[in-house]
Amino acid sequence: MVRCTVMASLAFQASAAPARPCHAGWQAVLADAVRDPAELCRLLGLDRRVAAAAAQAAGSFPLLVPRTLLGRIRPSDPEDPLLVQVLPRPAERADVPGYRTDPLGEAQATCRPGLLWKYRGRCVMVATPRCAVHCRFCFRRHFPYHTSPQVLADWAPAFERIAADGSIHEVILSGGDPLALPDEELAQLARRLAEIPHLRRLRLHTRLPVMIPQRVTEELLGWIRGSRLTGIVVVHVNHPAEIDDAVAAALGRLVDAGIPVLNQAVLLRGVNDRVEVLAELCERLADLRVMPYYLHQLDRVAGTAHFEVPEATGVRLIEQLRARLPGYAVPRYVRERLGATSKVVLA
Numbered sequence: 001m002v003r004c005t006v007m008a009s010l011a012f013q014a015s016a017a018p019a020r021p022c023h024a025g026w027q028a029v030l031a032d033a034v035r036d037p038a039e040l041c042r043l044l045g046l047d048r049r050v051a052a053a054a055a056q057a058a059g060s061f062p063l064l065v066p067r068t069l070l071g072r073i074r075p076s077d078p079e080d081p082l083l084v085q086v087l088p089r090p091a092e093r094a095d096v097p098g099y100r101t102d103p104l105g106e107a108q109a110t111c112r113p114g115l116l117w118k119y120r121g122r123c124v125m126v127a128t129p130r131c132a133v134h135c136r137f138c139f140r141r142h143f144p145y146h147t148s149p150q151v152l153a154d155w156a157p158a159f160e161r162i163a164a165d166g167s168i169h170e171v172i173l174s175g176g177d178p179l180a181l182p183d184e185e186l187a188q189l190a191r192r193l194a195e196i197p198h199l200r201r202l203r204l205h206t207r208l209p210v211m212i213p214q215r216v217t218e219e220l221l222g223w224i225r226g227s228r229l230t231g232i233v234v235v236h237v238n239h240p241a242e243i244d245d246a247v248a249a250a251l252g253r254l255v256d257a258g259i260p261v262l263n264q265a266v267l268l269r270g271v272n273d274r275v276e277v278l279a280e281l282c283e284r285l286a287d288l289r290v291m292p293y294y295l296h297q298l299d300r301v302a303g304t305a306h307f308e309v310p311e312a313t314g315v316r317l318i319e320q321l322r323a324r325l326p327g328y329a330v331p332r333y334v335r336e337r338l339g340a341t342s343k344v345v346l347a
């Protein structure tokens, strides 16, 4: 397993806080995530000043990095494209015009606690505030998670709303990361949704199989396959270095179980804004039978302006990808627009 080999090479830096062994269960890995910028910088051989800046920059969205990701990050490189996604930077504190806490109008789209309804035919359940990682560009970094249901019983108004509208055919479990919930709770949620006759599909938007590949357990595959609803898993990979052997195997387990797996990425400055990187990502995903589905333009969320890539650059990157890859391996380049009836396709 690549991660463990690299972790071994980092062991000299990590002696005070050894990484979990590769066979640890996913919940133990989740609980053991790095939360202290100083520890992260020590483990990755980064300067203490980087840690101090990160501690100041994190604000109300603290650092969270699973140890399973550490072996994929190049040590001693503050510009590593995986580190850039998770390390708080002083630029997050800049007040940039046009960047807001809720640029997608999710407060307005919330029709019942935890239930967002933006587009015809499908709605989103914010199933949990928890994630395996805190992505610094997250469009929900300011989301008021405390207003969403915490236990199954609290979802009753949402279930009633979905049941009352026969035009809703699909529910998207989102968060946070829905796979941060135990399988038992997810299976209960899925069972309750499957009782609504007009629902056909259950989509899971998750980064967990990529951050903590142990999350793809037999229990997970079992309840997804066992549901009357067609399960679809949408993972989130932004850079090919996120896919090590363990992640490839986890994605393979999902696909082998007959579950359609798609990827959505976000176009991020300093991470994947070069055609070589995007081409390698898309080819790697296609090799693993994961369809590159969307490349998202960054949502203008307060604290993320330093990640934005101009739309014209994104369009050019997609044109370059089309010249290199088969059509099915080129993602749709999209952005969300407040009030639009669907995502807007940019290229």
Ligand code: SF4
Pocket: 130, 131, 132, 133, 134, 135, 138, 139, 140, 175, 176, 177, 207
């Ligand atoms: S895993 Fe998803 S919800 Fe969680 S911080 Fe990252 S982008 Fe946001």
